[in-house]
């Protein structure tokens with residue numbers, strides 16, 4: 001019988017791409033999402049692309065009444081927990097909201113796992129937990145949690161501790177922590193992607209708003225870093241590759257003996273801000289207006305993953321380039337703003 005996966009935040013950017021990959025691999029998918037940062041149309045787009053409509057509950061993951069209903073009615077083999085708030089700047093202004101949503105969603109799920117005999121949970125963590133560590137590439141066995149600069153990042157670290165402690169204390173409970181690096185790109189159909197409602201903080205959504213004329217130029221935050229072109233280096237991973245990492249992690253966790261495993265999901269390669277701008281210009285035949293501005297507080301010069309562990313233990317192998325991601329993201333945004 002097909003395994004059933006509860007995907008929290010399954011209509012969001014990474015969740016929606018993962019749901020598609022799960023459906024393509026014959027998993028039964030149940031989504032719970034309160035639409036705080038996504039749109040119900042995404043469900044139709046998933047159905048259009050996959051030919052399957054997953055079961056959907058519009059609810060907050062902290063709502064235990066709804067969770068009880070789902071877990072009573074369906075046998076959940078595993079949970080993939082994407083739901084949460086992720087805007088770094090907002091987390092500084094509203095820390096209690098971020099701690100409440102990002103921690104209490106997990107606690108509610110863990111309670112259900114115990115109550116209904118669900119043994120597996122995969123959690124969306126972040127490269128942010130590496131904090132001020134400067135030893136590159138980042139490997140999973142490094143110390144984490146020191147020098148995290150904002151409440152959003154702290155909630156990721158606290159979730160990691162919580163999930164590890166949960167797995168240790170319970171018999172036969174399994175946890176996989178996935179540390180994402182910088183997801184970019186969109187689905188090839190142009191139907192799914194990332195389009196934040198407010199002025200974006202992250203590089204690619206900002207580039208896209210400039211490319212479609214909603215913002216007039218990009219500011220590159222500093223060109224005086226100790227990197228080849230002076231701009232910061234990050235590990236940008238196509239969201240389709242990232243999504244596939246979850247399918248591989250799911251297959252691992254369903255037969256896992258260990259209590260808790262951690263995997264970096266990136267490409268293992270770094271690209272500078274200017275390399276992204278140039279790749280975007282080249283593949284989309286445009287000339288993105290940009291200025292060089294001051295450094296952004298808290299930015300590390302370089303961040304990139306070692307993906308050897310994911311490669312070896314999950315069979316993870318990213319296939320898309322930053323050029324693919326720039327092309328797919330622009331294709332999505334052009335369709336999305338109705339300018340094509």
Ligand code: NAD
Nearest residue numbers: 009012013014033034035036037038060061083084124126
């Ligand atoms: P997203 O905002 O697009 O998706 C999150 C989804 O969760 C949204 O659909 C939102 O409506 C839903 N949601 C939020 N709070 C909820 C709640 N209380 N109950 C039910 N649904 C809720 O974000 P994303 O980029 O897809 O990120 C998914 C996960 O990955 C998040 O946990 C995020 O912190 C983590 N992550 C993202 C990045 C990134 O750069 N995108 C990097 C590292 C980690």
Ligand code: UFG
Nearest residue numbers: 126127128180181201202203206219220221232234273299
């Ligand atoms: N950048 C600019 N101009 C912009 C936006 C970003 O030059 O307008 C630069 C940044 O200085 C940085 C790079 O582009 O060098 C990437 O910045 P992002 O904000 O897109 O990504 P970060 O690596 O800074 O951080 C993001 C999330 C973190 C998360 C981390 C790893 O914001 O929460 O990815 O997952 F932890």
